[in-house]
Amino acid sequence: MAKQSSKKDLAKLIKAYFTKYKTYNRRTYISGNPFKASKADKAHLKKRPTRSCSTCRKSPSSNKDYWIADHRPPVALSKGPYFLYPQCCDCSAIQSGIVKKKKSGMTLSAAEEKFINKPKTNYQAVATTSKRAGASDKLATNKLGKHHGCVNCKSRANPAVVADHYIPSSFYRNYVKKVFEALGLDSYLDKKNQYLTIQCWHCSNMQAHEVRNLITLIKIKAKELGITMYS
Ligand SMILES: [Zn+2]
Numbered sequence: 693m694a695k696q697s698s699k700k701d702l703a704k705l706i707k708a709y710f711t712k713y714k715t716y717n718r719r720t721y722i723s724g725n726p727f728k729a730s731k732a733d734k735a736h737l738k739k740r741p742t743r744s745c746s747t748c749r750k751s752p753s754s755n756k757d758y759w760i761a762d763h764r765p766p767v768a769l770s771k772g773p774y775f776l777y778p779q780c781c782d783c784s785a786i787q788s789g790i791v792k793k794k795k796s797g798m799t800l801s802a803a804e805e806k807f808i809n810k811p812k813t814n815y816q817a818v819a820t821t822s823k824r825a826g827a828s829d830k831l832a833t834n835k836l837g838k839h840h841g842c843v844n845c846k847s848r849a850n851p852a853v854v855a856d857h858y859i860p861s862s863f864y865r866n867y868v869k870k871v872f873e874a875l876g877l878d879s880y881l882d883k884k885n886q887y888l889t890i891q892c893w894h895c896s897n898m899q900a901h902e903v904r905n906l907i908t909l910i911k912i913k914a915k916e917l918g919i920t921m922y923s
């Protein structure tokens with residue numbers, strides 16, 4: 693049973709979200725296209741000299757989550773032992789898509805099978821029996837990433853940094869806008885710019901999690917206020 697949200701509580705939580713992720717500084721790039729980050733926007737962000745995370749401020753060299761330590765074979769499909777390989781966020785997302793596909797019983801193509809199996813590399817990956825990469829495993833995997841790049845696309849220039857919207861797209865849905873209005877928070881939804889920032893993989897996941905939680909509470913509030921949620 694979800695907690696009943698009083699008007700004050702939800703407003704407070706939304707304000708806290710905006711305070712936490714507000715990064716109007718030199719690391720912030722304002723997208724010309726407010727509601728969809730274009731390829732050019734993303735490329736522009738990733739080329740910036742300071743690629744440290746705009747949320748935790750960790751620099752690439754100090755962040756043990758900079759490269760994603762991905763298990764091969766994938767944890768969801770095997771009991772181990774596993775090998776940890778460095779992946780960029782794009783390839784890691786592809787990998788989880790393939791794993792989901794296989795788990796749902798669909799047949800994988802040869803290329804997809806190859807993608808999630810232990811790859812041939814000229815280096816030794818980090819061996820583990822643990823389903824969760826610990827701090828030292830992450831550090832060791834990141835060392836590999838630094839030297840050899842992403843195990844899949846070989847990219848060294850495209851590590852685990854994500855171009856994220858500071859104001860999530862889901863906040864611009866009609867029912868969310870109406871709840872923001874009812875709470876007196878509509879000034880938080882910038883009508884012109886949805887700010888794009890660079891985040892590390894870890895903070896990006898955290899932000900997505902927080903947004904999902906807020907959306908759940910906003911839906912409850914919308915129901916209380918009799919706002920329809922068709923859009
Ligand atoms: Zn971060």
Ligand SMILES: [Zn+2]
Nearest residue numbers: 780783842845
């Ligand atoms: Zn990659």
